[in-house]
């Protein structure tokens with residue numbers, strides 16, 4: 005039995021002259037939340053993209069539930085490992101249409117859209133509204149609901165609250181945490197918000213210049229980062245006003 009949702013083994017990615025990822029080794033244990041943090045351009049989004057075959061390594065392997073990603077049928081993999089982005093795209097049509105979008109691509113329909121909407125903290129009366137008329141926070145919840153309709157076991161979250169105001173950010177964050185509790189979904193969550201990383205993470209992955217420099221228990225990391233780049237990063241972020 006494999007206890008890891010995702011496992012990176014010596015993963016490198018080179019594009020032309022550039023090395024985007026350098027010998028990344030790390031594990032996302034099943035049912036845990038890993039916050040992926042680090043300076044802009046350090047390779048966080050690139051690392052996420054290796055988990056569902058949006059990109060493939062130049063060398064090394066990525067395992068999802070013990071199976072190397074390149075041996076998964078791509079549709080099956082993307083059902084199991086779903087991604088939510090910073091700015092949710094709403095398709096023309098109603099909220100209900102948007103919730104069932106992924107399932108329809110697989111020739112399936114959504115059995116209980118009202119319940120799904122409640123799961124992401126929205127009122128079922130919104131089902132018939134035009135999705136494009138929703139607020140940013142509501143759109144992000146619909147995007148989450150659309151992803152959850154596929155019943156993924158692993159969620160890749162790429163700065164999913166950074167386009168939201170503080171109130172909507174906390175609400176969406178709480179929604180994700182309660183889904184995590186009820187469904188046990190494993191998560192690899194990129195965030196620029198250190199206060200958020202402290203609130204949500206079991207484990208921290210700290211990246212710098214394409215390397216996964218620290219993989220640590222979250223409390224231990226914030227108490228005492230071990231590497232010089234992590235210490236510098238925490239100091240810079242604490243001086244900035246991004247963190248409240």
Ligand SMILES: Nc1ncnc2c1ncn2[C@@H]1O[C@H](COP(=O)(O)OP(=O)(O)OP(=O)(O)O)[C@@H](O)[C@H]1O
Pocket residue numbers: 019022024042043044045046047048049050051
């Ligand atoms: N196709 C590509 N070819 C060359 N360089 C690329 C390509 N895609 C991304 N990069 C570079 O790879 C580096 C890592 O990018 P990535 O988006 O993964 O960083 P990030 O840590 O997610 O940054 P941010 O926090 O700003 O979103 C950046 O320097 C980026 O410019």
